[in-house]
Amino acid sequence: MSALVVSGCSSSTPTASVSDRPESIVSLSPTATETLFAVGAGDQVVAVDSQSDYPVNAPKTDLSAYTPSLEAIIGYDPDLVIASDDIDGLVAGLQAADVPVLLLPAATSIDDAYSQIETVADATGHDAEGDSVVADMRTRIDNAVSTVSATDSTYFHELDTTLYTVTSESFVGQIYGLFGLKSIADGSGSDYPQMSDEGIISADPDFVFLADSQCCGVTAESVSARPGWRTMSAVRDGKVVVMDEDLSSRWGPRVADQVEAVADALR
Template identity: 30%
Template sequence: MKKLGMLSLVFAIALTVSACGQTKTGAVKEPAQVQSSAGDTAKSGTESGKRTTYPFTIKDSSGKEFTFAKAPERIVSLSPTETEVLFALGLGSKIVGVSNLDDYPEEAKSKPKMGDLQGNAESIIAAAPDIVFAGLSLNVKSVQKLNELKLNLFQTNPKTIDEAMERILLFGRILDRQEQAEKIVEQMKKEKQAVVDALKGLKPEQKKKVYIEFSPGWTVGKGEFLDDMISLAGGINVASDLQGWKQISEEKIIQQNPDVIFFAKAVPDLEKTIRGRSGWDKIAAIQSNKVIGLDDNLLSRPGPRITKALFDMAKGIYPELVK
């Protein structure tokens, strides 16, 4: 199960406090009216050009309200995905802590470590952050602990590629990096559209059935960004009758008979496990040798590189169409 934690926001199973009157950057207050929720076009007052006007009021994905008096200067990230977004926005110098699993970009490896995806309270306190970014996968106990310590935790949980792009724009507004955020999203949209265009001639009966296994015995159903990716890549998720991250029924996968099987290639012996299951040698994907390993980080992190993962997935399903 350790590998499940390593898959970033995977396992939603990818720190706010009631602090009225607190003057610290990013402090949670009780504004008269919430201007927006995460993912919306949020404004507090007016915005001039690509600069955020503060105070800026927003909700995170947990429903907590924040009012930012100015752009946070000291940032802790408890998720590899959030860390990738922050570095892409050019905020590496402001990052004072990351999770133990953060490994991209290279500079992230040298940042002070704040524990696993649930965070280490003592390390976070020592880093004195203005804001802590994390996914909704943070457990209740960790959230409560960080709340008690009056740390500002901002949680996000994108479920689609479009929502992943919206998160980048949101971070750009919070951190006064709107122009950088828009450039990143513009490139992501181009990469997504290139895949959509390549597959636009596919008829429903031509679409291939896809199974994905990111950790031994675990797959993903509806309501998560990997299911969205499979659909955008022109595939039919054979686990689409499930919701969220689920353990598989080996017999059911045989019955579904996927044309393509994807797996997280860095998981030790996962391909061997898949190919060696009883009866799976009859599955079309295995018979046609369409068992394809994908980069774990690209596959599991709905950040700036997720559209590159989409391209790899679409090419794996339809190599004759996606070049």
């Protein structure tokens, strides 16, 4: 297999042409890891980064996607490396070592996520399986959306305890948008703005979605104990919902799980 660099972005569909089926894949992206196993390439994966915690049988290592070590990565003798970011000269270093690289940045839409899944499947010799995964996702997402009446409710999606959130234009926001939900942070000028307690209380969202329960121990009870938050509709009406923070931050096959979780919260 010759050296290959493939990069994808929201404005174009990433494609790959790999002459041989890779048999020694290193994944430096939790989303890529989930995708590899979903499309049937799990037995070709020899190492995944320290943040790749799903599926549980993935060969997790201490490889870091944030401070990648070329020596450590090359030590696994990969014939394909998949990453979401080109950090510290990662791509150039792997190119110099004649190691193919598939660079897939964070998806900006659900269609972008579908494209990336198909790209991983094609690059690993699992074209049909990739098509099947995407078809199943589309069906599950359509079914989940169809079970809930459209709403014009508002929400605050809490990313961490410093009150960073998402707008309707963000990837997660687009998932909420499938149901008609609108972020109270819209118009802030950033897809991932930071809000204040006063701003959130004043906006009075109908729902509060917590994506910081696993990392930070935030619960509906602890939210209601925050000064002033008990007056908000979401707290008063019992619509503070704990979400799986991994589902909320990854754009792989489990996007369908996230959509179904939102549907469950709205029923």
